[in-house]
Amino acid sequence: xxxxxxxxxxxxxxxxxxxxxxxxxxxxxxxxxxxxxxxxxxxxxxxxxxxxxxxxxxxxxxxxxxxxxxxxxxxxxxxxxxxxxxxxxxxxxxxxxxxxxxxxxxxxxxxxxxxxxxxxxxxxxxxxxxxxxxxxxxxxxxxxxxxxxxxxxxxxxxxxxxxxxxxxxxxxxxxxxxxxxxxxxxxxxxxxxxxxxxxxxxxxxxxxxxxxxxxxxxxxxxxxxxxxxxxxxxxxxxxxxxxxxxxxxxxxxxxxxxxxxxxxxxxxxxxxxxxxxxxxxxxxxxxxxx
Amino acid sequence: xxxxxxxxxxxxxxxxxxxxxxxxxxxxxxxxxxxxxxxxxxxxxxxxxxxxxxxxxxxxxxxxxxxxxxxxxxxxxxxxxxxxxxxxxxxxxxxxxxxxxxxxxxxxxxxxxxxxxxxxxxxxxxxxxxxxxxxxxxxxxxxxxxxxxxxxxxxxxxxxxxxxxxxxxxxxxxxxxxxxxxxxxxxxxxxxxxxxxxxxxxxxxxxxxxxxxxxxxxxxxxxxxxxxxxxxxxxxxx
Amino acid sequence: xxxxxxxxxxxxxxxxxxxxxxxxxxxxxxxxxxxxxxxxxxxxxxxxxxxxxxxxxxxxxxxxxxxxxxxxxxxxxxxxxxxxxxxxxxxxxxxxxxxxxxxxxxxxxxxxxxxxxxxxxxxxxxxxxxxxxxxxxxxxxxxxxxxxxxxxxxxxxxxxxxxxxxxxxxxxxxxxxxxxxxxxxxxxxxxxxxxxxxxxxxxxxxxxxxxxxxxxxxxxxxxxxxxxxxxxxxxxxxxxxxxxxxxxxxxxxxxxxxxxxxxxxxxxxxxxxxxxxxxxxxxxxxxxxxxxxxxxxxxxxxxxxxxxxxxxxxxxxxxxxxxxxxxxxxxxxxxxxxxxxxxxxxxxxxxxxxxxxx
Numbered sequence: 001x002x003x004x005x006x007x008x009x010x011x012x013x014x015x016x017x018x019x020x021x022x023x024x025x026x027x028x029x030x031x032x033x034x035x036x037x038x039x040x041x042x043x044x045x046x047x048x049x050x051x052x053x054x055x056x057x058x059x060x061x062x063x064x065x066x067x068x069x070x071x072x073x074x075x076x077x078x079x080x081x082x083x084x085x086x087x088x089x090x091x092x093x094x095x096x097x098x099x100x101x102x103x104x105x106x107x108x109x110x111x112x113x114x115x116x117x118x119x120x121x122x123x124x125x126x127x128x129x130x131x132x133x134x135x136x137x138x139x140x141x142x143x144x145x146x147x148x149x150x151x152x153x154x155x156x157x158x159x160x161x162x163x164x165x166x167x168x169x170x171x172x173x174x175x176x177x178x179x180x181x182x183x184x185x186x187x188x189x190x191x192x193x194x195x196x197x198x199x200x201x202x203x204x205x206x207x208x209x210x211x212x213x214x215x216x217x218x219x220x221x222x223x224x225x226x227x228x229x230x231x232x233x234x235x236x237x238x239x240x241x242x243x244x245x246x247x248x249x250x251x252x253x254x255x256x257x258x259x260x261x262x263x264x265x266x267x268x269x270x271x272x273x274x275x276x277x278x279x280x281x282x283x284x285x286x287x288x289x290x
Numbered sequence: 291x292x293x294x295x296x297x298x299x300x301x302x303x304x305x306x307x308x309x310x311x312x313x314x315x316x317x318x319x320x321x322x323x324x325x326x327x328x329x330x331x332x333x334x335x336x337x338x339x340x341x342x343x344x345x346x347x348x349x350x351x352x353x354x355x356x357x358x359x360x361x362x363x364x365x366x367x368x369x370x371x372x373x374x375x376x377x378x379x380x381x382x383x384x385x386x387x388x389x390x391x392x393x394x395x396x397x398x399x400x401x402x403x404x405x406x407x408x409x410x411x412x413x414x415x416x417x418x419x420x421x422x423x424x425x426x427x428x429x430x431x432x433x434x435x436x437x438x439x440x441x442x443x444x445x446x447x448x449x450x451x452x453x454x455x456x457x458x459x460x461x462x463x464x465x466x467x468x469x470x471x472x473x474x475x476x477x478x479x480x481x482x483x484x485x486x487x488x489x490x491x492x493x494x495x496x497x498x499x500x501x502x503x504x505x506x507x508x509x510x511x512x513x514x515x516x517x518x519x520x521x522x523x524x525x526x527x528x
Numbered sequence: 529x530x531x532x533x534x535x536x537x538x539x540x541x542x543x544x545x546x547x548x549x550x551x552x553x554x555x556x557x558x559x560x561x562x563x564x565x566x567x568x569x570x571x572x573x574x575x576x577x578x579x580x581x582x583x584x585x586x587x588x589x590x591x592x593x594x595x596x597x598x599x600x601x602x603x604x605x606x607x608x609x610x611x612x613x614x615x616x617x618x619x620x621x622x623x624x625x626x627x628x629x630x631x632x633x634x635x636x637x638x639x640x641x642x643x644x645x646x647x648x649x650x651x652x653x654x655x656x657x658x659x660x661x662x663x664x665x666x667x668x669x670x671x672x673x674x675x676x677x678x679x680x681x682x683x684x685x686x687x688x689x690x691x692x693x694x695x696x697x698x699x700x701x702x703x704x705x706x707x708x709x710x711x712x713x714x715x716x717x718x719x720x721x722x723x724x725x726x727x728x729x730x731x732x733x734x735x736x737x738x739x740x741x742x743x744x745x746x747x748x749x750x751x752x753x754x755x756x757x758x759x760x761x762x763x764x765x766x767x768x769x770x771x772x773x774x775x776x777x778x779x780x781x782x783x784x785x786x787x788x789x790x791x792x793x794x795x796x797x798x799x800x801x802x803x804x805x806x807x808x809x810x811x812x813x814x815x816x817x818x819x820x821x822x823x824x825x826x827x828x829x830x831x832x833x834x835x836x837x838x839x840x841x842x843x844x845x846x847x848x849x850x851x852x853x854x855x856x857x858x859x860x861x862x863x864x865x866x867x868x869x870x871x872x873x874x875x876x877x878x879x880x881x882x883x884x885x886x
Contacts, residue, residue, distance in 0.1 A: 036658075101847075267667065271650070
């Protein structure tokens with residue numbers, strides 16, 4: 001009984017970490033996969049989603065609707081950023097990263113000016129349940145389910161919908177997609193919006209568990225970065241397995257030594273991974289063949 | 291002893307067999323051309339020889355030494371040199387500086403300047419010495435890169451479509467350049483589509499098809515080979 | 529290489545600014561910089577010294593990013609490493625017998641060592657541009673978070689409490705042993721002169737470095753790494769070399785900053801702090817040392833002037849400045865201005881380049 005309880009507890013710990021990694025990274029990974037751009041304002045889109053969620057929830061919207069509102073707001077903000085800045089830099093992907101860092105700074109400091117250094121949050125719903133002597137947060141179980149559902153939804157979206165297929169065609173052979181009459185600019189714009197919306201969704205989902213501060217996005221980005229570094233450009237073949245592997249590393253270390261050492265271990269593991277598998281990052285293999 | 295030899299060289303990418311069991315031996319002093327339809331595995335073979343890719347199996351020997359596990363720069367230091375298909379030059383730097391970077395590791399200051407001037411003459415680029423390399427014409431860029439490759443004083447020069455995008459006159463001039471290099475003792479292995487160029491320079495020709503050595507011989511033998519004509523025709527029809 | 533040859537490398541294709549006009553202007557600016565404390569009060573001079581402490585990190589980033597083409601977004605990790613290193617050493621061993629100077633050297637060496645280890649994994653793992661940027665940024669963010677949780681009394685190295693989010697303070701300023709009593713470099717005229725001289729030496733040495741054979745290879749790798757390798761260069765070593773030098777310079781800034789204000793906090797390694805050097809170097813002009821230096825000092829002055837209205841406003845302006853620069857003047861604002869005369873007199877500029885190289 002004790003053994004079963006301990007197994008369930010580790011499984012929960014792993015699932016919780018896995019969900020956090022998947023949700024943190026998916027928006028970043030989609031933009032990177034499609035456009036070769038690392039969006040350094042990723043954390044601020046997460047923050048945007050979280051703030052809108054909390055404001056909407058306090059205005060009386062039920063939490064799930066508030067979270068969707070947060071995702072939507074972040075997605076719209078993403079499309080505005082794409083139109084104003086990113087679009088002009090497609091030929092210079094490395095410069096895009098620097099520009100999005102500027103946006104990140106404007107967004108976090110702007111929020112600080114407008115909303116103050118902290119905002120009252122919303123409580124974590126669903127209480128906790130007890131299994132085999134261990135207490136589990138019901139809401140975190142929901143987050144695990146949402147992460148899995150999100151992976152499934154993205155898979156269906158990119159493989160079963162017209163836009164998704166066109167989008168993938170655009171990544172693989174942009175000029176071919178153009179020749180087929182695909183408006184690649186629109187695809188890029190929607191992709192950036194989608195990535196930002198996923199970031200907003202993540203922010204909304206975690207808003208009830210966090211302190212609302214303008215720099216809250218920074219909590220997510222290290223995990224998002226390392227997951228994308230290991231996973232590369234593909235959300236399904238890259239991000240999900242990377243999150244699974246890193247989830248084991250981080251959950252194990254967190255259980256033994258606490259949250260911070262989980263994170264340090266994560267980073268060390270990733271740096272070691274880079275050395276051990278040069279070119280082991282999924283995108284490289286595709287590029288070599290071309 | 292051949293200067294370059296590959297033994298049973300294989301390369302898979304995922305399930306794709308790009309190079310299959312390639313055995314090649316290039317004697318020193320030869321100009322050897324590698325031809326074949328698109329996707330025949332020519333560029334991959336080059337990258338295996340240069341060490342940009344690791345083979346799935348097989349060996350690469352240079353001057354009798356197994357270099358399969360050596361890094362690219364270590365192979366270059368043993369006397370290989372390469373000119374890429376797309377001109378691999380330093381676009382934001384001047385022509386002179388491009389050559390300086392190629393020459394500087396084996397020359398001291400005084401002879402460096404003299405050698406750069408000689409190379410500029412050999413490449414007919416003296417007037418363009420101060421220009422940014424990115425502003426050169428396409429043919430000039432190709433020559434500049436050949437110059438950089440030659441600057442290393444290689445024993446084995448690899449050329450990947452050296453005349454791509456050149457006019458017939460430029461192509462011919464490039465051919466003469468290659469022959470001049472051979473007279474100086476350089477062995478040349480060139481991937482080339484331009485059959486006039488191949489006729490002009492090649493001692494022997496190897497045809498690659500679907501990653502395998504399909505035929506080998508003098509240019510006369512290859513042109514007369516109906517099977518070779520068939521694979522090229524097949525490509526036209528495909 | 530002879531000494532004269534070395535000096536001749538102070539001008540070359542990798543640096544803007546050459547010929548009598550440039551060096552004449554340089555001499556005037558330098559004379560003004562050395563004369564300036566005579567006209568200003570001690571507080572203002574100390575404040576200017578504060579600006580100078582940052583320039584080393586900026587020049588180091590310029591070397592790595594502008595010349596080497598390596599996106600190192602985590603220079604603040606080395607800054608913090610050396611800053612904390614200086615604090616730990618001096619709080620334990622004090623400032624007597626010129627120990628602060630030894631502490632400076634050791635702290636910078638520690639930052640360089642961190643760069644060797646990190647750089648080994650990154651460059652020998654052949655990680656590409658984008659990934660390098662986010663891994664280095666992750667390193668500094670994790671470092672910040674680690675230091676921020678060291679508030680408890682168990683986090684101490686000898687006599688030095690790490691002190692968590694509030695950071696370390698109370699370390700001695702740099703102290704030079706001298707006949708008839710130590711010279712303590714408080715933020716004042718003496719420190720200003722030391723920093724100015726140090727900056728002059730570092731700036732000129734970097735000019736020589738980037739125009740040397742090493743610099744040639746470095747820009748070659750930035751332009752086309754494959755070609756550089758196919759010329760027989762082990763590009764990993766060159767990139768690692770530039771990375772370590774840049775990290776050591778960031779570390780130097782960290783020590784100077786820590787000794788200037790006698791404190792260091794984890795937030796100096798946070799994401800906002802990490803963005804600032806990127807802004808200085810990008811807005812100034814990352815591909816030239818002079819442009820970076822001028823840009824850095826100008827932006828620091830602007831930033832401080834704006835901070836009167838609140839630092840968050842100043843940071844919004846900094847972010848906007850970065851975005852606008854990337855969009856409108858990707859080579860940097862100072863570089864664009866420096867090249868302006870060349871636009872009008874194209875031929876003379878080309879001649880100048882030919883002469884400089886010929």
